[in-house]
Amino acid sequence: MRIGVPAEIKSGEFRVGLVPAAVRELCAAGHDVMVQSGAGSRIGFGDAGYLAAGARIAASAAEAWDAELVVKVKEPQAAEFAFLKAEQLLFTYLHLAPDLRQAEALLRAGCIAIAYETVTDGEGRLPLLAPMSAVAGRMAVQAGAHFLEKPHGGRGVLLGGVPGVAPGRVTVLGAGTVGAHAVRIAAGVGAQVTAIDRNIKRLDMLDREYQGRVRTLMAGTAAIEESVCRADLVIGAVLRPGGVAPKLIDRALLKKMQGGAVIVDVAIDQGGCCETSRPTTHADPVFVEEGVVHYCVANMPGAVPLTSTLALGNATLPYILALAGKGWKQALRDDPGFAAGLNACAGQITHPAVAAALGMTCAPRTDVLRA
Structure with missing residues (x-):
């Protein structure tokens, strides 16, 4: 799978979606990882480290976003809405409940948006929010x-x-x-x-x-x-x-x-x-x-972006490997807790709490995964 890692542009945000060690794991599994130039440089992960891990360096945000799976830390900002597209996988923190504008952008694009903060484990805990x-x-x-x-x-x-x-x-x-x-x-x-x-x-x-x-x-x-x-x-x-x-x-x-x-x-x-x-x-x-x-x-x-990036990466990498290795539908079918992270898909809200907060209709995840 082609995986893109754009630089974060939210004010005061210096974290990065993948560190070189994670890139190495993904490349070893046969995936093509493209990291935007400078995405990790502010916390000590320079382009050379990503190249050594097997990544390609994207010269622009548009190039990094041109991927089947985009891995980020924060929700897409208004300047990034134009990069969203149908059938593209977006894996990041979304926090959609108070953010109608972002939700509408995801729905217009028709992308598949999986939110770190609603993924659960076997005991109902939130493993990607916890770090x-x-x-x-x-x-x-x-x-x-x-x-x-x-x-x-x-x-x-x-x-x-x-x-x-x-x-x-x-x-x-x-x-x-x-x-x-x-x-x-x-x-x-x-x-x-x-x-x-x-x-x-x-x-x-x-x-x-x-x-x-x-x-x-x-x-x-x-x-x-x-x-x-x-x-x-x-x-x-x-x-x-x-x-x-x-x-x-x-x-x-x-x-x-x-x-x-x-x-x-x-x-x-x-x-x-x-x-x-x-x-x-x-x-x-x-x-x-x-x-x-x-x-x-x-x-x-x-x-504290260095500590935060390393802690978050420890938690997200197994899920990224599953998405890239199995495809999103099979990865979510195999793990109901992971499926709880699906917030938007093909123009529909798929998480009940998000839909309720936004005053929208919720499409059952089971129907989406069965389609």
Whole structure:
């Protein structure tokens, strides 16, 4: 199969879809890999390394996109919509639920779009979202601590405190992969941490791991309001796979928060869990609403692109090998969890949560794979 790897063009994005080691595996399996010149150079993967691994170097984005399978990191940007075409496989993060414009572009093109973030494994977990969720969860505390500093608009609170002074309060909304990693870092620096989730098993796991050092609460209006109002830092880590994130913090609750508190809304890729959240960039990461600092960078792991690229590549390579080796229909038929990643195909939305969020009709995946 002919595989294309374009350079990422989203603001502040330095990750790359394939590293040379992965290219070597694909070329050894008989596939033709074409990498856009400079696609990995900003994180130390130069064209020479890709050539040595067996790839061809594409001189332009158009050439890299002219492939049967395009492997990326982030969703296609508006400038890339013209490269999409019928029957082309696109394998990347899509986050379609809050992005009608992108969804319409995929449908117009008639391509086959498989989203990393909705692929599941045998236990219902999200193996291609998990590596970036781990990075984002750990980064959320780091970013929150930075913007809690007074020169950056925050309350002037040190999360770990000092002898004789209480540590800062951190509330984590959601105890999945993002939330668990955020809790780990926040507890590690000595903050007072509260984790809120509606899944008692996740809360039990945190309670056992931290032996009571992390307060765990069942999600509910009263619990969220009380904890958010007291917090110096709130981390939004909720997820509905494929769907829009629930709005857990409305403007009325925001007004009750402490002045200079920080919200890091990791759920912004799916619309955000705070009513006042809107996507920001690494170049301009924060804004203030009702006296509360909002950090809503939509590609947080892009700030540590080398770590993120390597972690993501470890997870995606087996799936890319399956797509290229078997063809997309057989690869998805063989793995129902992989089939859950199919978001759009031949002008139709094929993921129920995405369709519901966009107000569109969902074409059953079984029918698409049978055709």
